[in-house]
Amino acid sequence: MDSKILQSFLKENLADLKSKGLYNVIDPLESSNGPLIKICGKEMINLSSNNYLGLATDPRLKAAAIEAINKYGVGAGAVRTINGTMELHVKLEEKLAAFKHTEAAIAFQSGFNCNMGAISAVMDKDDAILSDELNHASIIDGCRLSRAKVIAYKHSDIADLRAKSLQAKKSGLYKKIMVITDGVFSMDGDIAKLPEIVEVAEELDLITYVDDAHGSGVLGDGVGTVKHFGLSDKIDFQMGTLSKALGVIGGYVAGKKELIDWLKVRSRPFLFSTALTPGDVAACITAIDILSNSTELQKRLWENGNYLKEGLKGLGFNIGASQTPITPCIIGDEIQTQIFSRKLYENGVYAKAIIFPTVPKGTGRVRNMPTAAHTRVMLDQALVIYRKVGLEMKIL
Numbered sequence: 001m002d003s004k005i006l007q008s009f010l011k012e013n014l015a016d017l018k019s020k021g022l023y024n025v026i027d028p029l030e031s032s033n034g035p036l037i038k039i040c041g042k043e044m045i046n047l048s049s050n051n052y053l054g055l056a057t058d059p060r061l062k063a064a065a066i067e068a069i070n071k072y073g074v075g076a077g078a079v080r081t082i083n084g085t086m087e088l089h090v091k092l093e094e095k096l097a098a099f100k101h102t103e104a105a106i107a108f109q110s111g112f113n114c115n116m117g118a119i120s121a122v123m124d125k126d127d128a129i130l131s132d133e134l135n136h137a138s139i140i141d142g143c144r145l146s147r148a149k150v151i152a153y154k155h156s157d158i159a160d161l162r163a164k165s166l167q168a169k170k171s172g173l174y175k176k177i178m179v180i181t182d183g184v185f186s187m188d189g190d191i192a193k194l195p196e197i198v199e200v201a202e203e204l205d206l207i208t209y210v211d212d213a214h215g216s217g218v219l220g221d222g223v224g225t226v227k228h229f230g231l232s233d234k235i236d237f238q239m240g241t242l243s244k245a246l247g248v249i250g251g252y253v254a255g256k257k258e259l260i261d262w263l264k265v266r267s268r269p270f271l272f273s274t275a276l277t278p279g280d281v282a283a284c285i286t287a288i289d290i291l292s293n294s295t296e297l298q299k300r301l302w303e304n305g306n307y308l309k310e311g312l313k314g315l316g317f318n319i320g321a322s323q324t325p326i327t328p329c330i331i332g333d334e335i336q337t338q339i340f341s342r343k344l345y346e347n348g349v350y351a352k353a354i355i356f357p358t359v360p361k362g363t364g365r366v367r368n369m370p371t372a373a374h375t376r377v378m379l380d381q382a383l384v385i386y387r388k389v390g391l392e393m394k395i396l
């Protein structure tokens with residue numbers, strides 16, 4: 001029997017979202033998520049994936065996954081702490097630790113559940129967490145789950161962080177205090193001010209946690225934002241994902257051995273959710289090997305990012321102040337942004353509109369994610385389409 005309350009709740013709220021243009025329609029891909037994608041039978045230039053290095057379709061990763069599936073099967077069969085830990089998982093964690101220049105690492109099934117599990121394994125209701133106001137949803141949820149007092153500080157505002165940390169410290173209310181930040185902020189492409197954050201943390205004895213989902217594979221010769229600043233021994237939690245630049249799936253924390261030992265007995269997704277599949281783990285290991293041995297893919301990613309940025313800026317678009325290959329094209333008005341994205345789509349460029357509440361009101365943007373796998377021809381074609389739509393909509 002259908003619940004009447006549920007029915008009216010869903011009807012009302014879905015209608016509300018649709019009337020405000022906030023209901024997200026999903027377009028399924030009929031291809032891999034490479035530089036070109038197929039949707040509804042139409043091939044388009046893809047500027048929306050997080051597949052920064054093109055590794056999601058790399059033949060070496062595919063071969064490693066197939067080989068592992070043939071040897072170990074498709075599923076791990078249990079959670080990590082029962083008997084779902086295969087030799088592959090151990091190897092992945094050793095590789096991650098070496099890659100991140102830390103003593104140890106722990107792998108999770110996703111970046112999202114890694115943040116949920118890792119933050120709440122260490123922080124509790126007697127603690128406080130200073131969190132950048134633009135931090136990712138999984139950080140926000142992980143902080144909430146921990147029941148620690150969450151104190152948001154203004155985006156990358158070190159004076160605000162220092163003042164609020166000092167106040168928390170002086171209050172004497174909290175046993176432990178953590179500062180947590182994205183390494184690279186995905187909506188604007190700006191980099192966290194880690195050296196200053198570390199300075200405040202050292203001054204006030206704060207635990208440091210960096211979520212480097214968009215920095216790993218991209219900054220610091222691919223190792224990430226922490227390495228970019230030369231701070232590998234100064235950050236307690238180096239969290240990252242295996243699903244963006246690394247092209248597969250999974251999340252991890254790299255850090256001191258004792259921290260990782262603790263997470264292996266206390267983080268709930270590690271204890272209560274089935275381990276990463278053997279095929280995925282083998283592909284991740286291969287991805288880390290590729291990144292450890294060459295910076296060729298990063299070089300191409302940055303070249304493509306710079307090329308697209310220069311091109312859009314040259315046409316007269318507002319591309320914000322990104323410090324990474326993430327290239328926002330800021331339109332402003334929410335409805336205009338959505339129309340802009342739709343017109344790009346009709347002309348063969350897939351670049352999603354990102355609007356309030358994901359970004360502040362009046363800063364609606366089409367966000368472009370160039371990758372190492374894009375060719376100059378693809379980027380030139382995208383720029384031609386951007387120009388056409390920009391002129392059509394009188395934005396240029």
Ligand SMILES: *Cc1c(COP(=O)(O)O)cnc(C)c1O
Nearest residue numbers: 110111112136138213241243250
């Ligand atoms: C994407 C993302 C995550 C989640 O990672 P998944 O592996 O996709 O679950 C966590 N944090 C940040 C900052 C992200 O951008």
